[in-house]
Amino acid sequence: MDIISRSEWGARSPRNRQTVSWSQRTEFVVHYSEGPTSQSVRSIQDFHMDGRGWADIGYNFLVDVKGRIYEGRGWLVIGAHAPDHNTSGIGVCMIGRDGDATAAAKRSIRWVYDEAVRRRGRSLKKLGHRDVYATSCPGDELYAWVRAGMPASGSEDDMPSAEEIATAVWKHKISNQFRTDGNGNPRMVAAEDFLEYSDAHHDAVMARLKAQGAAIGELSRALAALAADRGQTVDSEALIARINGEIDRVSAQPDAG
Numbered sequence: 001m002d003i004i005s006r007s008e009w010g011a012r013s014p015r016n017r018q019t020v021s022w023s024q025r026t027e028f029v030v031h032y033s034e035g036p037t038s039q040s041v042r043s044i045q046d047f048h049m050d051g052r053g054w055a056d057i058g059y060n061f062l063v064d065v066k067g068r069i070y071e072g073r074g075w076l077v078i079g080a081h082a083p084d085h086n087t088s089g090i091g092v093c094m095i096g097r098d099g100d101a102t103a104a105a106k107r108s109i110r111w112v113y114d115e116a117v118r119r120r121g122r123s124l125k126k127l128g129h130r131d132v133y134a135t136s137c138p139g140d141e142l143y144a145w146v147r148a149g150m151p152a153s154g155s156e157d158d159m160p161s162a163e164e165i166a167t168a169v170w171k172h173k174i175s176n177q178f179r180t181d182g183n184g185n186p187r188m189v190a191a192e193d194f195l196e197y198s199d200a201h202h203d204a205v206m207a208r209l210k211a212q213g214a215a216i217g218e219l220s221r222a223l224a225a226l227a228a229d230r231g232q233t234v235d236s237e238a239l240i241a242r243i244n245g246e247i248d249r250v251s252a253q254p255d256a257g
């Protein structure tokens with residue numbers, strides 16, 4: 001994954017910066033912005049610098065619901081996100097409110113964690129902001145995920161199962177140009193409708209073939225009886241076989257209709 005750099009999101013310069021070494025990093029603190037998911041990183045920075053009077057945006061990184069990762073203060077600059085844990089903790093904020101965290105956002109938070117661990121060379125304590133401060137941050141849903149160990153897949157709630165995907169495809173309606181409603185507009189049909197149609201169609205064709213077969217047999221036997229009346233012999237079974245052979249020959253032609 002890529003981290004969107006400060007210059008890419010149009011960050012203002014920090015008023016000052018204080019760095020730590022990797023050995024001082026022992027914690028990873030998850031936050032939410034408690035604002036709209038559409039909020040820009042720059043507007044969060046403006047609020048932190050102008051509204052709160054901080055030196056820079058408070059977090060080390062931010063993640064949006066599409067899974068994009070933004071550089072805040074970065075890996076080794078002391079943040080302003082959790083009192084007494086700004087030196088030990090890397091603070092990552094999900095842009096949104098409780099319940100907004102998508103599987104993509106969670107995957108990205110996890111990616112930042114794994115990258116921090118890789119750089120640090122040891123695991124970091126996974127914390128929600130509320131673990132170290134009296135706050136509802138990062139919201140119940142994201143906090144439960146942190147407590148569950150920040151599973152990377154995010155599949156528990158957000159990712160449909162293979163079976164759910166298969167069912168959705170099966171029921172997904174598409175416009176069928178060959179089947180129109182009373183106004184000549186294409187009907188919306190799903191794959192499962194095609195199967196039903198196909199079954200019904202198959203049954204109708206088979207019934208018709210059966211009826212035709214019976215008729216051919218009847219006609220052949222009537223012909224044989226007529227021939228017998230005139231003192232001639234007709235093998236009705238051979239006649240039926242001959243007629244069926246003709247039908248097969250005609251049916252095998254692509255344009256036989």
Ligand SMILES: [Zn+2]
Nearest residue numbers: 031032129137
């Ligand atoms: Zn927080």
